[in-house]
Amino acid sequence: MSLIEHIHTDYLPKHIAIIMDGNGRWAKQKGLLRTVGHENGTKSVRQTVESSAELGIKNLTLYAFSTENWNRPKLEVQTLMKLLVSSLKKEIKTLQKNDIKLNAIGCLNELPQKAQKELLEVIEKTKNNNRMCLTLALSYGSREELINTVKKISIKVKNNIISPENIDESVINEHLYTQNLPDVDLLIRTSGEQRISNFLLWQIAYAELYFTKVLWPDFTKEHLYEAIIEYQKRERRFGKTSEQIN
Template sequence: MSLIEQIDKDKLPQHVAVIMDGNGRWAKEKGKLRVFGHQNGVVAVRDTVEGAVELGIKYLTLYAFSTENWNRPKLEVMALMELLVSTISKETKTLMDNGVRLNAIGNLSSLPEKCRKQLIETIKKTALNTNCTLTLALSYSSRWEITDAAKRIAVKVRDGELKAEEITEDIFGSHLNTAGIPDPELMIRTSGEHRISNYLLWQIAYAELYFTSKLWPDFRRQDLFEAVLDYQKRERRFGMTSEQLN
């Protein structure tokens, strides 16, 4: 029986978040520049997105570029931005063919104009697709997102649009970049690292964490299927006991 045949389609995680790690190490192992790893990581993205659609996962969020990544060598950052522009442009047809809607979160105003323009264009073009929502976290960090939400809530309280005692988890969540998107039930990180790296800290409060030693350029839909199978073997108690669930 194949991996996908073992998966219970009635118990899929609605939202899967991924930290795509290991591009640089993958390239280094092959004696190449880091950008070579990023280029090959695009293949992993395409196959993972198509795998998510094949399974029926409705939301897939990929950590593409963190706010901390701006501190990398200038040439690498420039290459990443150029790669991002060309990839979004080239993959628009793939998104359309698979019924995938593109979305983005993060401090998008910090992206180069060319990159931001291509991103917005593809977001508009794919807006009516309904099979899966692919969210790219770009110039993103969770602490930045939470701080930004707190600032916007504070302004509303100052201006009398909201009372402090009215602030709830739902109100706070509605001011995050991911407003309107269900929280991830499964978070995958590649490359063998066991860190969250400032990614969706509010949203993954109850997510199942799955770590694989596979470097991102080698990740394929079969690896996604394995992660989902592992997820389905776990008992999600949300603070309750097994007896209560049963």
């Protein structure tokens, strides 16, 4: 029996988020430049996106470039930005064929103009697709997102648009980058590292965390299936007891 046959399609995570880690180490192990690792990582992106859509996953968010990644060597950053532009150009057909809508979160204005232009064009061209929403976290940092959210709400409080007494989870959700997305159900991180790295801190409050030693360029649809199967084995209680859930 193949792995996919072990997946219960009536209990799929509504939102999967992935920290795609290990491109540099994958290249280093093979005596290659780090940039080659990033290039090979795009193959795993394509396979993961297509497999998620085929399974029926409605929301997939990929941590593509963090606010901290700007501190990497200049050549590596330039290569990553070029890869972003070329990948968007190449994958538009894949997105359209699979009825996938592209979304992006983060400080997008910090991206090079060419990357911004290509990104916005693909978002516009796929806006009516509804099989799955693929969100790219670009120049994204969760703390920065939360600071930005606090500022936006503070301005509304100051202008008497929002009363402090009425600030609750729903108000905060409405001001996050992810305002149109459900909370994350399953967070996957590749490469063996077991940390969150400033990714969707608010949105993963009750997510199931899954860590694998597989480096991102080696991550296949079978590894995705393994993560989902593990997710489906877990009991999600959201603060309740097992008896209350059952």
